[in-house]
Amino acid sequence: MSWRRHTGLAVRAMVRGDLAAIGFMMFILLVVALSIDLAKWLDTVRARAEATNSPLWQVLFPYIGYRSADIVTRLLTMACVAGGFVVTLLRHQRLDDVVLAAAGASPSLRLTALLISGVLLGTLQMACENWLRPAAVEAQVTANLGDYGNRYHQTDVGTQWVLTDTRALRATVTRGSEAELSYVMLFDGIEQPTLSRVLHADAATPRGLLNVWTLKDVTIWDTTKKSPEIEPRLDLALNISSEKLRWFGIDGYYLPNDVARVIAATDTSEATPTAADAATALAVRKVAIFLPGIFAFLGVSLASLGTQGRRLAPFKLLALATVAYLAVVSVKVFWALGIHGVLSPMLAATLPALFALGLATLLQLYQAGYLPRPHRTTGSLT
Structure with a gap:
């Protein structure tokens, strides 16, 4: 049966591979970001432990937890596009797609695996955007720790x-x-x-x-x-x-949902955070569940172009990786336009996702032969 093929061993193996690659990329980004953060704010954590007469680990570990929730929320999309890029190259080197094609498997199995991975990671992204990050930032401000404590505790x-x-x-x-x-x-x-x-x-x-x-x-x-x-x-x-x-002066994406709704319902000129800022944060939280899957799909689609037969094209892969990075950066750019009232909140939240999905779809159609390819002319030997 079709549904059994799309939930069988091959699909589950692809889902595990996707999650492992994306999880590894997220782990690298998290370690780097935490190292940079602790290099700057470890002294304030140590001072807080001394002020409360507590062991350092009792203050440090909760602080790392607060920062991890914020960092994962910010960088999960980057990890998804990078993880999708890397796992596609690994599958190419192992000839996984060739083996599946020889067994009569259709490309829909790969799309199903990406859909399952996207739903799982999208649920995590939605939970972080809507609940985990606002709660973590509020706890960090209350404890007067790190950058957020420095900015918002006063x-x-x-x-x-x-x-x-x-x-x-x-x-x-x-x-x-x-x-x-x-x-x-x-x-x-x-x-x-x-x-x-x-x-x-x-x-x-x-x-x-x-x-x-x-x-x-x-x-x-x-x-x-x-x-x-x-x-x-x-x-x-x-x-x-x-x-x-x-909540004066606190950025909209750190606000709890109920507060953001109250602020978004008022005139944009009344105060800071503005209504546009809060409304954009709410719009981003609504579409958060779709972003990991879409950008993993984009990473997979871009990496598929960076091969020549059974070999990898390193310079082409570097250019494609740059495109993937720019696509992720564009998300933040469009969100900033919504925050400052240049675009409507929902438009600012959805446009970069729709662009990434459209680009990935066109690349898949191109590789499947549904779009015209440039003709190469060859000279004759005389």
Whole structure:
């Protein structure tokens, strides 16, 4: 039966080979990345262990776990394209495809093995993007370890400006679970030649309602009145939400899903992280399950072009490996365009995957003879 052929010994052997090659490439990338990271941040880990009066390993091992979750999330796509490239060359050297073809096996067996490997690795990528990395980064920030602790552990982020079309807000921002604004200046009517109102408050705390804040010790200058008004307390809707303030300045792909959804549902001009940033992170998490399989397929397809008969063409393989690398880099480039609002979030998340899938499909059709090949002219001997 067809389904038994597509789940038989040959397919399972190909799946094991794919996972072994991709796992080995991921292990190499992980070791290199961890070595670079620890060379820079090991002193802070050691200082944290001394500050908490703990053995070094009790701080170091959790830190390595946090960093590993982030690194695997970032580099699994690279490992898939490299692993697919390498495993194809190994199969070529062992004549695996020749043996299967002689036994009457169709190319669909190889595609089935790639599909199975892609589903398994895509599940891992989806889990890392949606849950493991945000939790690992949050734990690292809480423990004040490494680069993320250095960037995000400090809750006082200084004086910031938050702008909309009609209003400008300047305040000293304290993010985190006890988020608040201090030394608040609010300018209304910035789209007009003259301001309509200027408001100053010593502090502002979220009231619990959407964008509503309680301002303390408020002074209001209104252009329609001769003297300022003074209020000890004032409830006012500001152009920033308490959820945004709690996660102010933290990149969208580190946010938990529920937080990212709240931020993505608001106006992109309100605060940082912007709605475009959070919406792109959510779009990337939706398509994450497809990326490992697609890029493994691309690596396999590119490597298949780098052979001449039973021999390898090293310079051609180097050029093809460069194409594979550029395809992986393009993923980050398109994501950056979505983060900065140049492309819509879903378009930024899907375009590089569709490009890689289309390129891999064209290469497979070309090698199968369905696309025209360039004709080679040979001179006659006289």
